Amino acid sequence: MVKVTYSHRLLIDYDFVKWISTCSGRLKIDIIKWMLRTNKNSKDNTEEQIVILDEDFNKLCAEGIIKDNDIMRGCMFSCDLPSKLRKIAPLIDLGEFNKLPIEFRRLILGTLLTSKPPFQSIFMTTKESKLKHVSPSAYSTFLSRITKLQINNEEEAIIVLREFFTKYSMEHER
Amino acid sequence: MTFELTFSEIELASTAQKFVAFSPDFCTEEAKKLIMSSQGDELMKITKTMASPIKITKAEKVTDEMLANAL
Numbered sequence: 001m002v003k004v005t006y007s008h009r010l011l012i013d014y015d016f017v018k019w020i021s022t023c024s025g026r027l028k029i030d031i032i033k034w035m036l037r038t039n040k041n042s043k044d045n046t047e048e049q050i051v052i053l054d055e056d057f058n059k060l061c062a063e064g065i066i067k068d069n070d071i072m073r074g075c076m077f078s079c080d081l082p083s084k085l086r087k088i089a090p091l092i093d094l095g096e097f098n099k100l101p102i103e104f105r106r107l108i109l110g111t112l113l114t115s116k117p118p119f120q121s122i123f124m125t126t127k128e129s130k131l132k133h134v135s136p137s138a139y140s141t142f143l144s145r146i147t148k149l150q151i152n153n154e155e156e157a158i159i160v161l162r163e164f165f166t167k168y169s170m171e172h173e174r
Numbered sequence: 175m176t177f178e179l180t181f182s183e184i185e186l187a188s189t190a191q192k193f194v195a196f197s198p199d200f201c202t203e204e205a206k207k208l209i210m211s212s213q214g215d216e217l218m219k220i221t222k223t224m225a226s227p228i229k230i231t232k233a234e235k236v237t238d239e240m241l242a243n244a245l
Contacts, residue, residue, distance in 0.1 A: 001186060001188040001214050001215060002215055017245070020245055021245035025242060028241070028242060028245065029238050029241045029242050032241045032244055032245070033241055036184065036217055036236070036241075037217075040184070040185075040186055040217065041186070041215070065245060066244070066245060067243055067244060067245060068240060068243060068244040068245075070182040070183060070184055070219055071184060071219075071236070071240055071241065071244035072244055072245070073183070073184070074183070074184030074217075172215060
């Protein structure tokens with residue numbers, strides 16, 4: 001079994017998955033295949049190399065954008081962030097935390113991902129959604145301190161996923 | 175009290191092969207044949223029934239058609 005060490009954990013959101021669903025046939029198949037391989041063959045984070053907020057995943061299912069739950073759960077780990085936070089910070093006020101805008105909660109999750117190997121993460125989203133995460137000055141101040149979290153739009157995300165798949169393919173060929 | 179649940183997961187064939195090797199009686203013959211004849215790194219959709227114990231009831235290889243229809 002091929003196990004690959006990837007350079008970054010990947011965080012995705014509702015908008016990114018929705019964008020994949022609008023891609024043309026071959027590109028859509030390739031992107032989903034790349035994500036499946038990245039998640040399943042990860043050495044450091046098997047099944048959890050690609051992460052999405054529970055809230056985003058559930059919304060995609062509720063709206064019928066995710067049609068095959070099994071395939072898409074194979075592509076990404078749906079993270080219950082409040083439970084994760086409760087484990088590492090038992091005294092956290094989750095009531096207050098859940099009132100934070102979802103964009104900020106995604107950035108917090110992206111930051112949390114940098115605390116474990118490979119200690120770097122990429123938040124993959126759409127151009128439009130990226131603006132919502134970087135434009136508010138509160139977020140840009142937050143982001144300026146988190147040097148190991150980068151935010152990519154769709155085109156940049158495809159490059160990363162393709163590179164990760166190429167790395168898997170090269171390991172597989174050995 | 176009884177509890178039964180059927181669910182499917184995407185797994186590498188090697189993971190399913192380990193399950194079958196560990197518990198050969200907990201897999202249908204048809205699923206076992208496909209799982210054991212697959213390359214370790216092949217992606218498979220494995221359907222399991224959780225009763226007592228967990229049993230593999232169906233195995234399929236992941237196809238481009240499945241990926242195209244996932245979203």
